[in-house]
Amino acid sequence: MRCGYFDAGACRSCTHLLTPYGDQLAAKDAHARAALPDGVRWLAPVASAEGGFRNKAKMVVAGPVDDPTLGILDTDGRGVDLRGCALYSPAMHVLLPALAALVSTARLTPYDVPTRRGELKHVLVTESPDGEFLVRWVLRTTEALPRLRKHLPAFLAEHPEVVVVTANLQPDHKAVLEGDEEVVLTERSTLRVEVDGVGLHLGPRAFFQTNTAVAGALYRRARAWADEVAPSSVLDLYCGVGGFALHLAAPGRRVHGVEVSEQAVASARTTAAELGLDVTFDAGDATGVTGADAELVVVNPPRRGLGSQLCATLERSAATTLVYSSCRVTSLARDLAALPSWVPEEAQVLDMFPHTDHYEVIVRLRRQVPQ
Missing domain, CATH: 3.40.50.150 (Vaccinia Virus protein VP39)
Structure with a gap:
């Protein structure tokens, strides 16, 4: 490949x-x-x-709010955009740019590791075999939550495949993916992942x-x-x-x-x-x-x-x-x-x-x- x-x-x-x-x-x-x-x-x-086998995208969000990167950080702590990674499905490739656009629309300022400033650290996405998605926004504080709540309904109307959205709060400046507090922002709180006729329910923190x-x-x-x-x-x-x-x-x-x-x-x-x-x-x-x-x-x-x-x-x-x-x-x-x-x-x-x-x-x- x-x-x-x-x-x-x-x-x-x-x-x-x-x-x-x-x-x-x-x-x-x-x-x-x-x-x-x-x-x-x-x-x-x-x-x-x-290729196309990964059901999870764990994306570091970096860069300016009007042009964020979703991917990893380089050795200097700067964002490297990996939205087109071949390990993800075509449906994931469609959703990731839409999530980047929501970052800009809702003014979810990406967290800058070198300066320790900003709010949004990661976006974590899980895909079911049925093409539904669970999206988690990892934020430093609750400061951006009102803006996320405001713009979320319009986003969900355009992307009905996103059925669960949460905000996770991770305030610490350290290499920890998520924090202890999870705020569910949608009616549904679990993603149904069917495996051989068994519909497993994945919560935001489920392995x-x-x-x-x-x-x-x-x-x-x-x-x-x-x-x-x-x-x-x-x-x-x-x-x-x-x-x-x-x-x-x-x-x-x-x-x-x-x-x-x-x-x-x-x-x-x-x-x-x-x-x-x-x-x-x-x-x-x-x-x-x-x-x-x-x-x-x-x-x-x-x-x-x-x-x-x-x-x-x-x-x-x-x-x-x-x-x-x-x-x-x-x-x-x-x-x-x-x-x-x-x-x-x-x-x-x-x-x-x-x-x-x-x-x-x-x-x-x-x-x-x-x-």
């Missing part, structure tokens, strides 16, 4: 863009295989589309994989493994908005998810109710789970991995099957070493992030000895 930004040296985020995609995928597969123990059965890696198509393949793999062992009970730790838990639901199977974000839990419960699924969710810290007595446990931790406390809990649990989805194979390998009672049987690489070193790997483990 060719990229004018890359060729011009304006953005080098896609570090492997000049490597043929087949070679990229093979390298990721080899990297994962080398990190895990011998004896694992490896399924063919799941490829991504080379969801960047690549919707590959996320679907990830859930299908976990569901296929679950159907093979046919557990009567499933526990999904770090469940987020319920992606794994809701896809693993089946008649006669009790499924429960645990997630620290109360907003994500509320979204997961909404989807379960809409689909009439007998899946329950609790808000809590997955590392604090004292028992994991379901027959099958799914874990999808952040990059840091499970940690010693949760690994010890899984060692003591009554579970017989463990499905581990990881975005960092080094953390995965460390956790597997801390799970001596579990044998990794089957694994698969899923390329969520083409043109980079990052990828997802999912592993099925079997209990080696009874507890």
Whole structure:
């Protein structure tokens, strides 16, 4: 894939863009295989589309209010416009210039990092497979909120595909994407993202994989493994908005998810109710789970991995099957070493992030000895 930004040296985020995609995928597969123990059965890696696959645009807003840039900052803290990035869909390419125009119309003065002046720091956009959008404006203070509210109705009338708009307040001068306070500016507060017939509800702060198509393949793999062992009970730790838990639901199977974000839990419960699924969710810290007595446990931790406390809990649990989805194979390998009672049987690489070193790997483990 060719990229004018890359060729011009304006953005080098896609570090492997000049490597043929087949070679990229093979390298990721080899990297994962080398990190895990011998004896694992490896399924063919799941490829991504080379472009247009990102469902999220995390754009730094910079420059003058009448001609803002949406993209990244250069080494001097100045804006580099990336609205035409080939990783985004055609619909995203249409929306981003309209959002830049709204910056000017509503006089949302971009935040200038070198001088620490201005109000608007980022615009964060999430796209659903149905072509709907969630837009978040990350502001330094509430100063610009009245102007945003004033001009938002006209913008939404022109862009009905934008169904959720919020303002996030992040007052600190530091490299933090968002703050703790979120102001919902539309009637709807969640974006519905359908994956294989499961309409997940994403709130403004909800985590969801960047690549919707590959996320679907990830859930299908976990569901296929679950159907093979046919557990009567499933526990999904770090469940987020319920992606794994809701896809693993089946008649006669009790499924429960645990997630620290109360907003994500509320979204997961909404989807379960809409689909009439007998899946329950609790808000809590997955590392604090004292028992994991379901027959099958799914874990999808952040990059840091499970940690010693949760690994010890899984060692003591009554579970017989463990499905581990990881975005960092080094953390995965460390956790597997801390799970001596579990044998990794089957694994698969899923390329969520083409043109980079990052990828997802999912592993099925079997209990080696009874507890």
